[in-house]
Amino acid sequence: RGEWRAFFTAFHWITGPALMLIVGVPWYIFAEQATSGFLEHFIVGEHFSRFTEPTWEGDPYGAVKDMPRGSVWVFLIVASxxxxxxxxxxxxxPAWRRKVLLLTGDVSRDWLVYLMCWALIPAVFFTLARNVLVTYVLPAMPAVAILCGLCLTAVLSRRVIVSGATAMVVLFGAASIVGYERYYAGHKYNQRPIIRTYHE
Known part of the structure; x- marks a missing residue:
C-alpha cells in the first residue's frame, strides 16, 4: 500500500550516512591508534568471524564461544x-486462545506483523552464531512485552495481572540471582579471580 515507497522516499540516503561517518569514523581511528588491532577484531572478528568460524577465539571474555547454534532462542524465552x-x-x-484471537482481531494487522518481526528478528539473526550473549535478545523485549500483554489482558483481569506480576518479579528475581551465582561460581570463565587479584 505504498508504505515501503514512502519509507525509501523519506529516508535521507546521503545526509544520513554522511552524518554517521562524520560521527563514527574519528572514534574508530582513535580506537585503532590507542589499541592496535582493534579494527580487525571489531569489524572482521565481531561481525564475520564469530558467524563463520565455530572456534573463533577473538572474544577473550565470557562463555559465549561455548554456546551451541540456536541458543539465542533459549535466551529469548528465558529473558521474557x-x-x-x-x-x-x-x-x-482453546477457550483462552479464542479470547486472545478475538482481542487481537481489533488490533491493526500491520501493527501485529510489525511486533512479530520486531520480537523474532534478533533471534533469527543470531540463530547460526555460536558466539552469543543473552543480552543480544534485549532489542526484542519491548515487542515481546507488548505481545504478551495483549495475550494476558484478553483473558485475565487487571487485578490478577498486577498481583501475578508482582509475585513473579519477586520470585524470578530471587531465582535469577541464586541461579546466576551458582552457575558462575565454579565456571571456567568466571572473572572473579582476576578482579580479586586486581584489587589486591
Whole structure:
C-alpha cells in the first residue's frame, strides 16, 4: 500500500550516512591508534568471524564461544519469562486462545506483523552464531512485552495481572540471582579471580 515507497522516499540516503561517518569514523581511528588491532577484531572478528568460524577465539571474555547454534532462542524465552510462558499457556488452551484471537482481531494487522518481526528478528539473526550473549535478545523485549500483554489482558483481569506480576518479579528475581551465582561460581570463565587479584 505504498508504505515501503514512502519509507525509501523519506529516508535521507546521503545526509544520513554522511552524518554517521562524520560521527563514527574519528572514534574508530582513535580506537585503532590507542589499541592496535582493534579494527580487525571489531569489524572482521565481531561481525564475520564469530558467524563463520565455530572456534573463533577473538572474544577473550565470557562463555559465549561455548554456546551451541540456536541458543539465542533459549535466551529469548528465558529473558521474557515468566510472561512468555504465561502467554504460551494461554494460547495453548482453546477457550483462552479464542479470547486472545478475538482481542487481537481489533488490533491493526500491520501493527501485529510489525511486533512479530520486531520480537523474532534478533533471534533469527543470531540463530547460526555460536558466539552469543543473552543480552543480544534485549532489542526484542519491548515487542515481546507488548505481545504478551495483549495475550494476558484478553483473558485475565487487571487485578490478577498486577498481583501475578508482582509475585513473579519477586520470585524470578530471587531465582535469577541464586541461579546466576551458582552457575558462575565454579565456571571456567568466571572473572572473579582476576578482579580479586586486581584489587589486591
Amino acid at each position: 519469562a515468566p510472561w512468555s510462558l504465561a502467554a504460551g499457556i494461554l494460547l495453548a488452551v
